[in-house]
Amino acid sequence: MREGIVDLKNLIDNAQKLPNIPKVVQELIESFGDENINNEAIAKKISADQVLTAKVLRAANSAHYGGNRKVGSVSDAVFILGFNAVRTLVLASGMTGAFKAPDGFDLPAFWHNSFAVASTCKWLAKFSKDDVETAFTCGMIHNIGELLIHIILPDECKEIQKIVDRGARNSDIEKNVLGFNFPEAGAELANRWKFPDAIVEGIRHQLNPLDAPEFSRFAALINLADYIVHENEKDGGATLVENFPNDVAIKLGINLVKLIERIDETKDLIGGFDELLH
Structure with a gap:
């Protein structure tokens, strides 16, 4: 060499x-390909992280996701956007927050x-x-x-x-x-x-x-x-x-x-x- x-x-x-990524983000990464993922349990864990939740809801209510329905909680977001879309938002939120x-x-x-x-x-x-x-x-x-x-x-x-x-x-x-x-x-x-x-x-x-x-x-x-x-x-x-x-x-x-x-x-x-x- x-x-x-x-x-x-x-x-x-x-x-x-x-960078350390939040534990729930790591769990979401590991959920790719897992068909038995418990959406409710994951939504609860995301909700426990206030910074992550605020970012996710802000993006979920943006024009990109369209619709006139107000997304007021992570559970709402999973219901309206689907688990995979919410996982994407949480990954994006967690990644951008992890790096200085x-x-x-x-x-x-x-x-x-x-x-x-x-x-x-x-x-x-x-x-x-x-x-x-x-x-x-x-x-x-x-x-x-x-x-x-x-x-x-x-x-x-x-x-x-x-x-x-x-x-x-x-x-x-x-x-x-x-x-x-x-x-x-x-x-x-x-x-x-x-x-x-x-x-x-x-x-x-x-x-x-x-x-x-x-x-x-x-x-x-x-x-x-x-x-x-x-x-x-x-x-x-x-x-x-x-x-x-x-x-x-x-x-x-x-x-x-x-x-x-x-x-x-x-x-x-x-x-x-x-x-x-x-």
Whole structure:
């Protein structure tokens, strides 16, 4: 191992500044794929956390979730929105509250981008017939490795940023300097937090989903969503269709005509999720 290369697993195992996520959030992560989950018991646990409850209700009452019904409690939210949607809101609330911004890191901008990619993943999942809430969760934490690297290796990040500012690809420089890049760091953290393998692998292979040893549908969704968000922010989506990663969409079984017909919907998807940042 050459000088400067960091052992990722060892780094995360020994990181003193790793964020602690609320216990109920950890339980919700472990509830993915559990068909015997007790919705009432979970709602009660969420309700016991006042900060989490306030954030969830604020988002549940935002325009994103529509409807004129007032959501007054976590149990109401589960009844009106469904357990999976509420789990997504609680995960988002818990994650945004768990991380403190390292020096010079724009945390609100980071989470705004994360929610934009998450909302776009969810939108795309309707075309690819994948689980929309899992897709949202993948998008929400797709870039968590970047934040993690800034928290535990701030000095190295400053050096990497100097090169990235000159036009280099961030993930390539991270791999060269650290021995791993942000998707690998994010996948390791997601694994440590006991997210299901589908989400872990989605994060790991997001940059090159077609080159993964085994095709990950969620990696492909993140890849497409990140492309759409970036293009919309860059020039209002002027070249979005022209350079669209058609091969990735085709591999997901997406009907490109139907997708492109509605692509303008992606310009305003983030909805109520910015509410979670306050």
